[in-house]
Amino acid sequence: MNARKALAAAAAFVALACTATPAAARDADPVPEQSGLTITVPASVALGAAAPHGNASAQLGTVRVSDNRGLGAKNWTASVTTTTFTTGTATALETIPKSAILYWSGPATITSGTGIFSPGQATANDAVTLDVQRTAFTRTGVSGNNSASWRPTVRVNVPDTAVSGTYTGRLTHTVL
Template sequence: MPSPARRMALVMSTCVLAWCSGGSAATAQTEPPQPRALTITAPTTANLGSAGIGDTVTGQLGTVTASDTTGVPTLTWTATVTSTNFVTGAGTSPQTIPTTAVRYWSGPATSTSGIGTFTPGQPTQANAVTLNSPRTAFSRIGTGYSTASWNPTIQITIPSTAAAGTYSGTITHSLA
């Protein structure tokens, strides 16, 4: 008898770091200061599909975009990615897929703007990393404003002891 299918749902969250520039005491400001920030956006949800016990499900998360509008002349930034366990039901041991079974690769940039070097954390599937600790997703060294986008891939291996259910977890991208 074939094993029941497992379906994974992935929940993305976004981390934003921001600051605002202000005028100097000698400069009259006629407009409110414009927000200047390091920001990162990612899809809020992604459905990776279904898989059976011991199988692997693979899917892209959708576009993640990191932006530097700080106005700092030279800025190096690094986007990192982490994950929670994927759980169903009450999250008992058979209802949990650990982060050691969750693999990530950023792939190449889908678009960039600005001057500098943009480097994917894992350019190919061969470079995929487990998300059992924070990992570099993308980085940039350059000058002035910049934006980089990529469409990362997640691969989850369903443990042989997993219970049937719809599993969800949180992948968090942050930028510093």
């Protein structure tokens, strides 16, 4: 009997993968390249595997905003959104909703230029669900070229009803 329970539990594990994209690759109104305000993101990350009612998390890699608008530079805000995570044909049992996907930016890993660089969520205790667009990082202050990098973490809480499979989702970072 214990062997059957262990086998059933193992079969219920799901693998989670996340792909990140910059705003210019996805948004209808991307920040034009010639504006001097750009964002770069890591390509993808495997979040690991988790059983239903468990969770998996990983750092995405470095996200970087570069503001080369010079003396005319203004404040900027980097935001993050996500799709649902799905497997198979994305039925209700094959979908992890946005409300089960958490994000925190963590502190800046590198900054340059002047101004105040502020993480949207400095620690895991500040994590927010991605059921709506969230602020990932901001820069305020005097004008001039500047940049900031951070290594956000994503945690996916797997619903009790999730079926086994490889779930994928897409995070999109934008900067304005």
